[in-house]
Structure formats: structure tokens, C-alpha cells
Amino acid sequence: MKLGSLIDSDFIITGKEFGSVVDAVNSLIELFDKKKILTASTDIVKTKTLDREKLGGTLLPPGIAMPHARVEGVDDLIIGVWVPPKPLETDDGIVKILFFFLTSIAGSSLYLPMLSSIAKSCMDDKFFNKLISSNKDEVHKLLNSVILKQEVTVEDIMTPNPLTCSKDTSLSDLADLFYQKGLSYLPVVDKNMKQIGEVTIKDILNRGVPDYIRRMGSVKFLKNLESFEALLRDEDKIFIKDIMRKPTRSISKDASVIEAVVLITGKGHRHLPVLDHGKLVGLLSETDILKKVIRG
Known part of the structure; x- marks a missing residue:
């Protein structure tokens, strides 16, 4: 199946300037309505789309906006395209092209394959x-x-x-990376992008708790942070190779989404390194599944 076969050329806008993504989407909704393919009113469709965008827009590199909404009565999938005459600056980034998707409440089996095909192309x-x-x-x-x-x-x-780190990255740099990027897990790779380990915030915390403390029957009497002070003092001298663990999870890029869900829910993993012939090519998180499948 070809992507163009799912897009009516009448729903492609080029050479016209809009002040925002919402304005462009509203114009596409009006085009849908003129073709009599909407079973709900344009006001309802616009509201549904705006409500969905408030949850967070989808903007993929190198500037592809993909607003979407699920509307009762829509027959599977309706697609509109806007190519601005010049890039549009938004809070999410610069938009160079926009693909707008309307699907039924149940969603469309074509939605994710379409996103993937557009992104790859x-x-x-x-x-x-x-x-x-x-x-x-x-x-x-x-x-x-x-x-x-x-x-x-x-x-x-x-x-x-995805972001990665090497075994020679310092604990100080790792902590900064976790803090600045809001991360909790990173794969450790060699120069060929082969995964050789993994590290989490928990591994940093573990380094701040010596073994002798763990062997105590109770630590309620410990009121100071002396062990963490030592960690902070030496964080430039401690390296990821000193705290990382061997890889405990991975998945093939060609695996099904259901297989990933089973691994995440069954093994308690929040992140899965994605491999292609042993090389790290991506990272899949439970949040990716929520955003792109459950709320996609």
C-alpha cells in the first residue's frame, strides 16, 4: 500500500501561511467538512483536536508536526497535509510540514505504520x-x-x-545527565554502539550506601548523610565501569509491540534497549507505549 493512496489531494495545502498549528488544523477540518466526510460537527472535531494537543503535541525531526484526534463516527482514518511557505516557529519546535490525522474512537491500525513510514522517508x-x-x-x-x-x-x-554513555564516563557527568535530561536509565555502549552494560539512578544511590551499612540490622539511628558526602567528594573519580551492571534486557527492532509489553510488564523493566544485529539503535520505554499506542 502506498501512503499517497490514503491522502486525498484536496486535503493538501501548500503556499498558504498560518499563524499556528491550530489554525492550519482548523483549515484542514474545514476542507474535510466541505467534502462531507465528517459525521460530527466541525466545532466538535476542532474541540477534540485542541483537547488532544493540550496533552502534548507530536513533533518529529526534522520538523514534522503530527497533530491528531479520535472522533466518534470517523471512518477509520482521515489525513490532511499542510506545507507552510516558510517554517513555523512553535513552542515545541520548528514546523516544516504538518500531517493531521483524524481516526475513530477505537483508533486505526494504519496510524502507527503511517507515522513510521513518514518519519523514515x-x-x-x-x-x-x-x-x-x-x-x-x-x-x-x-x-x-x-x-x-x-x-x-x-x-x-x-x-x-537514544542518549548513551561509555564505561569511562564519570559518575559526576552521569548524575548531571540524569538530572538535566530527566532520565533514570542509560545503556552503556562501546565505540561500535554495542551495549556492554546499563546504569540507573539506583546504581548511583547504591554507591552512596557502603556494604557495612547494609549489614546492619537497623539504620534508623543514622541521621546524617556522611556516606553520600563521600560519594559527592569522589564523584569525579568514580566511573560508570565501577557501578554499571551487565545488560539485563533488550529487544529486537523487529519484535512486536506485544512482545515488548510482555517484557516490560512481566520482568518489571521500564526501558528496553532496542538492538539491530547486536547494535543499539533505539530505546523503548513504557512511556513510549503509553504515548504512541494507548494515547496515540
Whole structure:
């Protein structure tokens, strides 16, 4: 199946400027309504879309906005495209092209494969630059060259090119990275992106609690943070290789989403390194599944 076959060329807007993503989406909704394909009123559709965007928009590199909403009565999937004459600056980042999706309340089996196909195609700079500089007919023709895969795999919902660390990263730099990026887990890789370990915030905390304290029957009497003071004093001298653990989990990029869910729920993992022939290519978290599948 080709991507262009799912997009009506009348629902592609090029050369027109809008002040916001919401304005562009509202204009596409009006086009849907003119074609008499909406079973709900435009006001309801606009409200549903705005409510969904308030939960957090989807903006993929290199500037692909993907607002979407689930509306009762929509027949599977309706898609609109807007190519701004110049990039639009938003709070989420710079928008160079927008794909708007309306699906039924139950969602569409094509939604995730479509997101994946669009993201992969737009990673090709030549394709993407041509797409954002074309007129309506040319955009539709380009989209019709994109083959839509039918199955949904881990690769479709993972975070590609995730942050990693090396065994020689200091504990100080690791703590800064966790703090600044809001992370709690990082894969440890070698120069070839092969995973050689993993490290979590818990591993840092463990370093601050000596073994002799763990052997005590009770630690209620310990009121100071002397052990952590020692950790902070030596954090530039402690390295990830001193605290990391051997890899305990991973999943193939070609694995099914259900397989990932079973691993996460059955083993208690919050993150899964994603591998391709032994090389780390992504990271899948329980939050990815929530955002892209449950609330996608």
C-alpha cells in the first residue's frame, strides 16, 4: 500500500501561511467538512483536536508536526497535509510540514505504520527538502512513492538514537545527565554502539550506601548523610565501569509491540534497549507505549 493512496489531494495545502498549528488544523477540518466526510460537527472535531494537543503535541525531526484526534463516527482514518511557505516557529519546535490525522474512537491500525513510514522517508534529506518545497500535486506524487508497511514493530514506536554513555564516563557527568535530561536509565555502549552494560539512578544511590551499612540490622539511628558526602567528594573519580551492571534486557527492532509489553510488564523493566544485529539503535520505554499506542 502506498501512503499517497490514503491522502486525498484536496486535503493538501501548500503556499498558504498560518499563524499556528491550530489554525492550519482548523483549515484542514474545514476542507474535510466541505467534502462531507465528517459525521460530527466541525466545532466538535476542532474541540477534540485542541483537547488532544493540550496533552502534548507530536513533533518529529526534522520538523514534522503530527497533530491528531479520535472522533466518534470517523471512518477509520482521515489525513490532511499542510506545507507552510516558510517554517513555523512553535513552542515545541520548528514546523516544516504538518500531517493531521483524524481516526475513530477505537483508533486505526494504519496510524502507527503511517507515522513510521513518514518519519523514515523524511530522514532522507533529499526527499524531505523536495517535499517541503513542492506544490500540492507534487507533494501528493511524492507521498505516493512511500510504501506503507502493514505490521507495527518496536522500531515504529521506539526513541531512535537514544542518549548513551561509555564505561569511562564519570559518575559526576552521569548524575548531571540524569538530572538535566530527566532520565533514570542509560545503556552503556562501546565505540561500535554495542551495549556492554546499563546504569540507573539506583546504581548511583547504591554507591552512596557502603556494604557495612547494609549489614546492619537497623539504620534508623543514622541521621546524617556522611556516606553520600563521600560519594559527592569522589564523584569525579568514580566511573560508570565501577557501578554499571551487565545488560539485563533488550529487544529486537523487529519484535512486536506485544512482545515488548510482555517484557516490560512481566520482568518489571521500564526501558528496553532496542538492538539491530547486536547494535543499539533505539530505546523503548513504557512511556513510549503509553504515548504512541494507548494515547496515540
